[in-house]
Amino acid sequence: VVGFWKHGLHFFSLFVPQGAPLAIKLFIAPIEFVSFLVRPFSLGLRPFVAMFAGHILLEVFGNFIVQGLNTGSATGGAIAALCFVFIVGMSGLELLIGAIQAYVFALLTAIYINDAENLH
Numbered sequence: 001v002v003g004f005w006k007h008g009l010h011f012f013s014l015f016v017p018q019g020a021p022l023a024i025k026l027f028i029a030p031i032e033f034v035s036f037l038v039r040p041f042s043l044g045l046r047p048f049v050a051m052f053a054g055h056i057l058l059e060v061f062g063n064f065i066v067q068g069l070n071t072g073s074a075t076g077g078a079i080a081a082l083c084f085v086f087i088v089g090m091s092g093l094e095l096l097i098g099a100i101q102a103y104v105f106a107l108l109t110a111i112y113i114n115d116a117e118n119l120h
Contacts (some may be wrong), residue, residue: 006117014119043108047101054094061087 015032016025044087061083 011119014115039112043105047105048099054090054097058087058090103109
């Protein structure tokens with residue numbers, strides 16, 4: 001929206017490689033346009049998938065703890081303790097992954113806005 005507002009119809013030159021033959025331009029332009037439209041979805045999907053996978057992993061190992069403690073045996077308690085240590089480590093890793101995803105989100109947003117502002 002910002003690029004179209006700033007550059008008008010010249011904004012669509014972003015999708016056409018300069019200096020390429022017409023046959024290649026006709027092939028590349030629709031691909032670049034679809035790629036441009038998919039960017040916001042992939043940008044939002046990236047942190048969602050990272051968080052979802054981490055939460056599922058924590059849930060699975062949390063259930064291992066409950067099941068291990070419900071057995072009432074020493075082996076079940078040992079498995080529960082091991083899973084607890086794993087969950088603590090994974091929680092720290094989740095924080096690190098969240099910070100990295102926030103950085104990537106901010107960086108890609110800045111790159112996409114720069115592409116729209118400067119065109120090439």
